[in-house]
Structure formats: structure tokens, C-alpha cells
Amino acid sequence: MKIPFIYGKIATGQDFTNRTKETKKLVSNFSSLANTILISPRRWGKSSLVASAAAKALAKDKKLKFCFIDLYNVKSEEEFYQLLSQQVLKVTSGKMEEVLDSARKFLSNFIPKLSFSPDPAQELTVGLNWSDVSKQPDEILDLAESIAKEKKLKIVICIDEFQNIGSFNNPLAFQKKLRAHWQKHQFVSYCLYGSRRHMMMEVFASSSMPFYKFGEIIPLEKITVNDWIPFLKNRFIQTGKQIDNDTATYLAELVECHPYYVQQLAQQSWFRTAKKCSKKIVNEAHDELLRQMSLLFQTHTDELTSSQTNFMKAILEETGQPSSKDNLIKYNLGTSANVIRIKQALLNREILDVQESKIYFMDPVYKSWLKKYYFKISLI
DSSP: OOOSOOOSSOOOGGGSOOOHHHHHHHHHHHHTTOOEEEEOOTTSSHHHHHHHHHHHHHHHOTTEEEEEEEOTTOOSHHHHHHHHHHHHHHHHOSSHHHHHHHHHHHOTTSOOEEEEOSSGGGSEEEEOOHHHHHHOOHHHHTHHHHHHHHHTOEEEEEEETGGGGGGSSSHHHHHHHHHHHHTTOSSEEEEEEESOHHHHHHHHHOTTSTTTTSSEEEEOOOOOHHHHHHHHHHHHHTTTOBOOHHHHHHHHHHTTTOHHHHHHHHHHHHHHOSSBOOHHHHHHHHHHHHHHHHHHHHHHHHTSOHHHHHHHHHHHHTOSOTTSHHHHHHTTOOOHHHHHHHHHHHHHTTSEEEETTEEEESOHHHHHHIIIIISOOOOO
């Protein structure tokens, strides 16, 4: 029997949950070659959403080509150019001969080293002479546009973890370089997405930054409980099991509708269900999830200062503003200025986030673990 819940990899087809409005918007932007910036915390399903929308856009327009690039492990401008040229050549060329022709024609200022592998996932590797590329990267930055114009194609370049360009040497100059070329492209558009919301907003929403107003910014929201209920029920039913509305609601809310964890908790609950899932089963699955993550969470927490853990406890106990006079004393937080520094440190570590002046934990399972095992806060 096929496991009905997917997490930790791209969700497609029936495994992909809702996102009807966002999918429609992305398909429209892809089809019209409008630049898009997609922002949400990690594991909220950005990659699955982009892949799903790309598939729908492709079904409508065979002239479209999608180039997917992940910058998670890309640490330099040189690696970026290699990956960009490699992926563009792959998606716009059907045969090895076409790759060679395109490389010779559109990268004439360089002599790229092309190597081919029988492994479908790594069938093409492009090697570039960095001393040449660093002086004049124009051909690489315009490669997709040149090929699209020549072959009468429309190309959408989708770049995940785009905020990582901030770790490159002289990132501001690099952003200016990208913007100077990409804003002129007529046959290529860009879908840029990342999981570090504050860094992404700084790049795209600050008027002093090169990518200001580069495209439509779409902040990805959580999938609502009302959307999770039919998804969970249908997936249980398709495998001969049941979960009622009340239990499905409880499951989604237990992990604060976090897409990754809803799928993970649903899978663990499904494993434990013979015929009908209950809240008792969901709680058992949730407790097991906390135990599985305990060592990792303990390690992360041990890396924090006592002031930072005290601040987290203040947030969890919901005793009002951590910077109030009483809470500064109760949680040993020092001064109000120190509280600001503590909060910023936890934001930078992606443990906490702030939206509409409210502080919340980005990982709801970590939040539950802190309450139950680390601080032993009463849940009654």
C-alpha cells in the first residue's frame, strides 16, 4: 500500500495540498513571463508549489522551458555562473550536439569544459575559467535570453534559496550586475524564492537595494485548517482508513498547520491507524515525533546562551512583554536593550520570527519539545 503522506521531498499530484490561489497566480506569472518573488519560512512547501505551478504552465504552453536552480550549497559567484550556464544549456538542448552548438555559439568568449555522464541527474557539467568569467560575465547572464530568442522559446528561471547570494564576496555589486542584465530580458523571467524572510525582504523590498521592485512579491501563507481537513480525510479514505473532521482539525492545529509537520504527523498517525484515526492516536504519534527530534533539539538548545533560553521561556509562558520590568527580573533578561539584542539573535538563527508585532516560533515541534521536555511547562 502506497504511503499517502509525503514530506521532505517535492510533493506532486495528489500529494500536493491545495494552494489553489497561489498556484493560479504563479501559472499566470509564468505564462506572461512576469518576475516573481516567493517568500516563506523553510518547509512551507515553496519548492512543491513552484514545481506544481510549472507543470500546469507547461501543459498550457509547450514553448515554455523551466530552469530550476538551488543555491543552498552555492557559496560563490563563480559557482553561481557555472550552475546557471549548466542548467540553462541542459533545459534548452535536447541532444549532446545541441549543447555543444549552444555553448560554442552563445559562450564564444569562453572555452567551457563540458563533461557528460550516464547519470540522468548529472548528465552535464560545465567548467568555466574563472579568470575569464570574472572579467566579463555578460554572456552567461544573458545566456538564457540569447538562446530563448534564437530558438523562439520562453524560459522561466526558478532560483531557490536566493538569499544565499548575500554570502558571496561583494554581494551588492553582484546584485547590481544581475539586475542590470535580467531587467532587460524579454524572453526570460525569474522566479526567485527563499526561506529566510527577513533577508529576502531586505533584498527585494528595500528601496536602496538593486532588486527593489524587480517583480511581484508573494508572501506564502500557511495552509488553513479548512484546507487541511479535506486533504487529510481524502488521503485516509484512499487507503481504506478514516479520520473525521474533528480529529483532522486537531492534527493540523497540533503542529500549527505547518505543511511539513502536518504531513509528517499525518503519516505517523496513519501508520498507527487500523481503521479509524483518533485524537489518542494523533497524540501518540506527536509524542513519538518529539522523542525522535529530542537529540537534535537538545543540541540546538545547548548552543544558545542562558539569556536566549530565558527569553524563549518568557515567550512560551505568555506573561506579557519580555521587556516589562517584572519579566526582566523574573527571567533574568538584563535591560530592555539586552532584550532587543536577544530577540535579534534568535531571529537571525531562524528560531523565532516576528509578524504583525507578534513573536512566534518558526518550528512548532521545537516549541512543543521546549514546553514538554526542556522547560516542563504545564500544558493544562
